[in-house]
Amino acid sequence: MTVNVGVIGAGMIGTDHMRRLDRVVSGARVAAVTDIDPARAAEAAAGVGARALASDAEVVADPEVDAVLVASWGPAHAASVLAAIGAGKPVLCEKPLATTAEDCRRIMEAERAHGSRLVQVGFMRRYDTGYRAMKELIDEGAIGVPLMAHCAHRNPTVPEAYHSEMATKDTAIHEIDTLRWLLGEELATAQIIRPRRTSKRFAHLVDPQLLLFETESGARIDLEVFVNCQYGYDIRCEVVGEDGAVRLPEPQEAVLHAAGRSGSSVHQDWKRRFGAAFDAEVQAWADAVAAGRIEGPSAWDGYAAAMVGDAAVHSLETGEVVPTKVEERPDFYA
Amino acid sequence: MTVNVGVIGAGMIGTDHMRRLDRVVSGARVAAVTDIDPARAAEAAAGVGARALASDAEVVADPEVDAVLVASWGPAHAASVLAAIGAGKPVLCEKPLATTAEDCRRIMEAERAHGSRLVQVGFMRRYDTGYRAMKELIDEGAIGVPLMAHCAHRNPTVPEAYHSEMATKDTAIHEIDTLRWLLGEELATAQIIRPRRTSKRFAHLVDPQLLLFETESGARIDLEVFVNCQYGYDIRCEVVGEDGAVRLPEPQEAVLHAAGRSGSSVHQDWKRRFGAAFDAEVQAWADAVAAGRIEGPSAWDGYAAAMVGDAAVHSLETGEVVPTKVEERPDFYA
Amino acid sequence: MTVNVGVIGAGMIGTDHMRRLDRVVSGARVAAVTDIDPARAAEAAAGVGARALASDAEVVADPEVDAVLVASWGPAHAASVLAAIGAGKPVLCEKPLATTAEDCRRIMEAERAHGSRLVQVGFMRRYDTGYRAMKELIDEGAIGVPLMAHCAHRNPTVPEAYHSEMATKDTAIHEIDTLRWLLGEELATAQIIRPRRTSKRFAHLVDPQLLLFETESGARIDLEVFVNCQYGYDIRCEVVGEDGAVRLPEPQEAVLHAAGRSGSSVHQDWKRRFGAAFDAEVQAWADAVAAGRIEGPSAWDGYAAAMVGDAAVHSLETGEVVPTKVEERPDFYA
């Protein structure tokens, strides 16, 4: 069976997902595309042998469309996801699931009303081989009970449009989800500390930022977000437990000895670093859809990450420790 | 367009390729399967929604079959490849292309008679990201003119059926191809030196073996083949040039600090080490077939590797330096 | 010229320093030893061909003694150091310089009254090759202006006598000094956060602890202190600047591939990790004494570290950010 996917949003990430569905993922194809810019939808659709449709509603309702992939801009996500749930169709939604906690809750209510999971949120790091190996070692007890995590998320530079809250909402959101998943518990508080700012940034931006989280059980996480670090795209993660510590491997690059130095090139963007994780994510989703189930990061995960992000952003102004107010996880998402 | 593949051979590697075509590769499917054991062919075909056919000839002639994948045992390869060429269909042949130089030459003649390339040989390491990064650095001049290469190919253990010539023909053959490709020239001589044998092997087996090669330009290669090294599947490769050296990265595994040691797990088989390379190989082949071209390792590569292997095996008995007698590469394969 | 050293304190560290002076350091010897336990002093003195004396005062006053090494317990340090200054003799004092800020100030006053530096504090990490390489790279601008540092200080286990304040005063004190030195500025605030406690500790102990510091310029430091981490003695340090990041190398140990894993042994105590740094420290001190100068970490460094430590310990109870109240550095210590 081939899963016919309707794609909402034909921007950079949507186009990349269409290429992936068309040329990388087995057992899936793009059936329909829509975008707020009809010309862009038409061009994207032509490239993958799909039909361009006029609206989200048409995509969701299209009888050929088996499942929906939402890759529009964040504020539009909730409506598209709710429409897909309304039509009883599985939906893979790029992060964020929604831009307000209220919208996340509406999505969860709709999904529960439907009676089974339909929503997967695009937290693709859970499909990265390095994080998966860490998860496996933690789950098998190799480091004992986790007590701390040390992380960094660095980008070479960001454009002027990137503003201080995006350090949490667009950047740290990946670690927020990954740490919830690695540690198997919710983050109870968030705090942002402002180190001396780099001079190599647009004037309005608070960069770097140091995020601190406490989990329900009291484990502590520090996360450096530094989006103008100049030298590369560099992701670090170490979890420290009662019996040991496990960390992400350094990325697999050839080791060059030349001109008095030994070493490897550093990735310059997330595409090279997490390209295989995106592929694995969408393949797993297509396989699950074909098998009539949904397994990846859930609407609850999207909600909980959003709540943590809200708390962190609140702390960006005050510097105070802010409770995340994540409720107990409903049985539906257990 | 979906490429409909006819698979010849439903053993371990054939079955793995069918799973790959069915569930991993985009734009391809298994249309037909044959095997010397009809029951095995039937079972494999059922698993991927394909038809089981009675013979190679039927697979090759089947009108639905766009391209052929040969995964039978080595001695049967040549006939299947020649049949596919006769039908004008692209064929991906697992290594070896053929078990004699004469058969390789017949395949090349048939392909040239056809007028364009149809054959790709399954040297999947050319699709490994580590080797590709090395190739890229060498080609861009990062190490200058290559002068030497140091390699190792280690397996934890091999079964009793594995005999001494297989160290070259089944094991070192991968490095033989990879080094020809990395260095961009033919291997002119081969020699095998016998280190002290490990006691942890079946009595008949010469293990480890040290293979030495000289390229046309005089670069020297040493290659340790050690197929009962006990500790893991470990592949090493360093190329040393006039200006520097480049080597394969250590495989990407999580770094664990526990119980007084730091380090990573070592792969235990080629499936984990080169699984992604196999996926990339078959995807690239399917893409090329769909686009009406063949680009990967050619029949010439299969022939040249076989000639080098013959020379090495000859040296296994004598210990002498043996010329490989690889002729000049025909323009057809330039 | 041989520097004749009078050693005050013949416990574990004092005995190790005597061995070092006797057998490792060139141009120095132990001339006299004292200890609160006269028998221990006598035994230690006999082992290195020195005289056992009855008191600090006798050691300091001894005409053969050129320089004094203080290795008694912390509360006794100030009196011994002041006595040495009073006698105009150079003194190497194990950390802490004194247990109260008031005593540190008295030492600095006495030293200034003497007119030139006499005191070196035993912050031996400044002599570690890894930290020195970091310092060199930072000073030559390889990472640009420092903005953050991430550190960890892990011990396998500590005895029951180790209490929660020692995590700062005995353990983190090394990083406090090293970071002041690496970053070239004072630490302005300190805070201690309490992660979930490990179950593998004596009941009274807060372990691990997460220390946060802000420097005068606003750089931020996080430092994990975890003294019952079980797996080894593991010291991490990374400094992140505007243009790059530099970190301590992993310790130099042979890489073993065996039994399905690759990796190295982890140090089990500071003796192996920092033994060469201690040797270099005492050699440098002896050389400086012989040359009539004092160059290493000063009384000011001892004072500033103590002030930061006091602030951190204050935060251990409250969890609040505590100013360190380190004054401007006097010209005398510039």
Add this chain to the structure above:
Amino acid sequence: MTVNVGVIGAGMIGTDHMRRLDRVVSGARVAAVTDIDPARAAEAAAGVGARALASDAEVVADPEVDAVLVASWGPAHAASVLAAIGAGKPVLCEKPLATTAEDCRRIMEAERAHGSRLVQVGFMRRYDTGYRAMKELIDEGAIGVPLMAHCAHRNPTVPEAYHSEMATKDTAIHEIDTLRWLLGEELATAQIIRPRRTSKRFAHLVDPQLLLFETESGARIDLEVFVNCQYGYDIRCEVVGEDGAVRLPEPQEAVLHAAGRSGSSVHQDWKRRFGAAFDAEVQAWADAVAAGRIEGPSAWDGYAAAMVGDAAVHSLETGEVVPTKVEERPDFYA
């Protein structure tokens, strides 16, 4: 007790050893110096508070001289060592022990006539922490019975005076000794293979060279010697056994992430790479002399390495496998 050392030879290495005896090694000093250039001897002697003497004979006979360090040019070594043995004084001789096998044998005879060991040869790598860790792991059985070793010895460049035989006699001689010591057996044959020459060398020089050795038990060693590798001073060594493999750690340098690359600086000469090994070697020798014993690499080791070197140089012309003709080790040197 201070060991008073008479130094023969005040060139680069002799001067460095005098600095070491004067300023680094505990319990030793330079008492007397001689050199074929009296002015150079006088200057060196003045720098370390020693007396300049007119000849080897005077140094050896000097009543203040407890032990002799030979650092003259190779052809002069044998006479100096024999003189020291004649005087019954311990002697540390820089490699080579002698430039002919005959001279080595005469030294061993003289030493045996004396009745106990007096000679230590300056193979300082045995004191390098990395090699020592390898030795320890091999000796405790961590890799099982050794079967192979892979080594490389690279220098950035060499001056015009460096000729092809020096690749063995001056450069590979270190690995020859180290491998005999690591594997605990003699090298039975030697062979030199000539890879394509680098263009970045003086015209007369064969560089790189690939040396192959077989031990008595049949273990095989390959050793790349490449003295114009441009990029740095890089020493590699891996020993492969029946159960695992162990290799030298990469040198301990700070890890810098900057300008799109991560990595460390590569050493540029042996002084930085093996400075600590030289220090440890001479300290151990001085300690042994003070204790009335000699423990390091023996005259036998100097002889055996010379015999292997002779065989390798012989092969440089012919390319043939050359037996080393090392006899059975005398009980005296067991």
